[in-house]
Amino acid sequence: MYFDNSATTLHKPDALKEKFIELLNTNDLGNPSRSGHIKSQNSMMGIFQTKKDLAKLFHIANPNDIALTENASFGLNFVIKSLVKENGHVITTTTEHNSVLRPLYQSGAELSFIDFDEKCNVDFDKIPELIRENTKFIITNQASNLLGNVNDLDKIHAYAKKYKLIMIIDIAQTAGCLDLDISKYPNSIFVFTGHKSLYGPSGTGGIIKNGDFDFSNVFSGGSGVNSFDKNHPLDFPAVFEVGTSNFISQIAMDASIKFILDEGIDKIHQHLKEITKRFYDGIKDIEGIKIYSKKPEGEYSPIVSINLKDMESSELALILDEKYDIQTRPGAHCAPLIHEHFATEAQGIVRFSFSYFNTDEEIDNAIEVLREIAKEY
Incomplete structure (x- = not known):
């Protein structure tokens, strides 16, 4: 049983597998935007179809x-x-x-952090008291990779505006x-990734802009246009689509996007909410289980983060994997400030x-x- 979908989804739509086989067996795709011939154009049009969907x-x-x-990660580094x-x-x-x-630490910019409460809600109403003369950005996730929370983008955007x-x-x-x-x-x-809940391949993701921004070069190389310029083009999306x-x-990936569109994202969302709540309700009263993530009420993402007593998270995950063929994610989850909040730097968390x-x-x-594990240990 695979429950490490926030790292990457293991099960993909059949249409994606079929599309990959089709593309790998074709001789009709060339290097997109690097040549004018039909095979290059086929690739360009295929990429554009993915963008359309x-x-x-x-x-x-x-x-x-x-x-x-x-x-x-590439997208966030590019933008920041x-x-x-x-x-x-x-x-x-x-x-x-x-x-x-x-990337924020590396930028050298001044940073102000908003913490979350016991219900895993981030208090974005603190934004006004954090505003300074040189405040330019509010940068956050829509949902963390540990807490199961879903942030209110309408509220955040109202403050941003x-x-x-x-x-x-x-x-x-x-x-x-x-x-x-x-x-x-x-x-x-x-900024999104393709290999998680979009059910696409690894090595895919992207940046979506709504507005005009003064982007600067982060990475430079082949662009397929303006080859005699010493600087990489600054127009979007070319500024971030290098080489x-x-x-x-x-x-x-378009096969996965079409699967979601055809299946209906509301149907997908409802199923995810139901199984997340089913799991949460089933384990919340097990002796020794500590739950760190949001109680499944209102809006929440399909994540339940736990520990069992004082057991190392890596030990619990190993037992689940080797004895019961259940795959989860232990450790620090690339979210150090959440672990500092819960004082789980050493123990980690099983997600x-x-x-x-x-x-x-x-x-x-x-x-x-x-x-069974809780009784045994």
Whole structure:
């Protein structure tokens, strides 16, 4: 039973597998935007079709407002290192992944952190008291990779608009789980990955912009245009689409996007909520289990984070894997400030994260396994 979907989804739509086989067996795809021949154009059109369906999924009008990257980490590094300057001030949260934290630390900008409460809610109403003359950005996730929370983007954006901030949102944990209308959020940038709840291949992700931004070069190389210029183009998406892309995977990902569109994201979201609540309710009264993630009420993501007594998280995960063939994620989860909040730096946390392809039977089996382990240890 695979419950490590927040790291990467293991089960993919059959259509993705079929599309990969089709693309790998064809001789019709060349290097996109590097040549004028028909095989190059085929790749370009395949990538554009993926962008068109991503635009439909995220409710944006222009597919050219999407830049495709290798994953969310690349996208967040591109955006933060392109826009955040040393003399600026950024408001962020203690729930961030290192893909946000490390680029921010490297930027040299002043940082202010908003913490979360006992219900795993981030208090964004603190934004006004953190505003400074040089505050330029609010950067946060829509949902953390440990807490199961879902942040209120309407509230965050209202503050961003009031204080003339650029809103940058990491949607690695929510893209494909929640219906997100990016058209509602002007002057904002969203960064996603393809291999988690979009059920796409690894090595895929991207940046979606809603507005005009003064992007600078982070990485330079082949662009297919303006080859005699000493600097890489600054126009979007070319500014972030450097060199030969992972075009086979980017084209194949469209099969996963179409699966979500055809299945219906509301149906997917409802199933994820139901199995997450089923698991939470099934383990919450097991003696020795400590739950760190949000109680499944209102809006929440498909994550339940736990420990068992004082057992090392790696030990519990190893027992689950080797004895019961249940895969989870132990350790620090690239979210150091969350672990500092809970004082679990040494113990770590075991994360169960669910997929649309997980079943009620799998959930019930995992609950019984945890009961058995708790009695034995």
